[in-house]
Amino acid sequence: MQNQQLTIAISYSDATQQERAAALAQELHLPLATTDTEKAGYKFLLEQSAQHLAIHWYKEEGILTFVVEYLTGSAAHRRQFGGSTRQLIARAVGFKKDYHPTIIDATGGFGRDGFVLASIGCQVKLLEQSPFIYALTADGISRLNAEEPDIKLSVEHIDALHFLPTLQDNEKPDVIYLDPMYPARSKSAMVKKASQFLQALTASYPMHEHQLLFSSLEHAKKRVVVKRPNWAGHLANFTPNITYQSKTTRFDVYTCGN
Ligand SMILES: C[S@@+](CC[C@H](N)C(=O)[O-])C[C@H]1O[C@@H](n2cnc3c(N)ncnc32)[C@H](O)[C@@H]1O
Incomplete structure (x- = not known):
């Protein structure tokens, strides 16, 4: 499966976003990573916060983060x-x-x-x-x-x-x-x-x-x-x-x- 090859999961910035993150995980057929140990198993995390959805890419040289912004x-x-x-x-x-x-x-x-x-x-x-x-x-x-x-x-x-x-x-x-x-x-x-x-x-x-x-x-x-x-x-x-x-x-x- 393409999704698994990419080792990507959904996470959230704080407990208020858990429900939104869970809905997104269901929609995209991706796992929901809730604990730090779970998160550490993925190369990419799509993180839901109150402001936006961000993607974090855990690379050897550091974390690369990207958010789609049109107005800034x-x-x-x-x-x-x-x-x-x-x-x-x-x-x-x-x-x-x-x-x-x-x-x-x-x-x-x-x-x-x-x-x-x-x-x-x-x-x-x-x-x-x-x-x-x-x-x-x-x-x-x-x-x-x-x-x-x-x-x-x-x-x-x-x-x-x-x-x-x-x-x-x-x-x-x-x-x-x-x-x-x-x-x-x-x-x-x-x-x-x-x-x-x-x-x-x-x-x-x-x-x-x-x-x-x-x-x-x-x-x-x-x-x-x-x-x-x-x-x-x-x-x-x-x-x-x-x-x-x-x-x-x-x-x-x-x-x-x-
Ligand atoms: C170079 S990017 C486009 C960048 C875009 N012009 C922008 O301004 O952000 C090419 C995109 O096309 C998508 N794509 C390629 N083939 C597609 C298809 N058959 N149907 C829908 N999306 C496709 C890829 O997943 C990728 O996100």
Whole structure:
């Protein structure tokens, strides 16, 4: 089982959170670690506190902790200083002053890209296959919704390859956005904290990225946007219609008329 390979359990910061933690453990089919001895048996702990859900990763060199935050930290900084509607990601999805596409982000992750698109006015639904990443992202979104109800960002725990074919014509989004895990480049590259967690938590999942592209092309109304590092080739060697490129990142745009 994927969950067991990862040696991950749910814990809580104090007794007031025990019930919430137990409900989450049941939902994710994970053990609830209550004592310090029990907790010590796991490499990752998802810890419920009154403020948020955090993930702790017990590494040889120390504990790495991560919480999905949209209104503080790097997501807020990106929104404040890079969040204009002229940024590449906005242009890639076709955003215009009078056209705010509906978007399914089929590789939702921690929703950082989805948040950028939702905060400029798009309605964004994230799909996330990993229960742990989903739980952390859903927690971040519930706090975001409480503070900023006008930002339309939601997440569903599902495999996009199962979800996309269920869409009726009137449910198809204008855009399907894909940010598959990048092919590893070199061991020496410093990987940011969120990316380290994404890689560790999804290591046991097969990445059907080619199928995702072809399924997305069938189910988006207007375009599919694929985020790639500049040095990587086109997904599935499939040539895009338009490319938007910065120093490090590329958005390959495939237009479609469904
Ligand atoms: C590189 S991360 C995306 C990061 C995201 N763009 C962000 O801003 O946080 C890729 C994510 O896609 C998810 N994923 C990959 N294939 C999927 C699928 N078929 N259905 C749903 N999620 C998938 C992985 O579990 C992982 O969390």
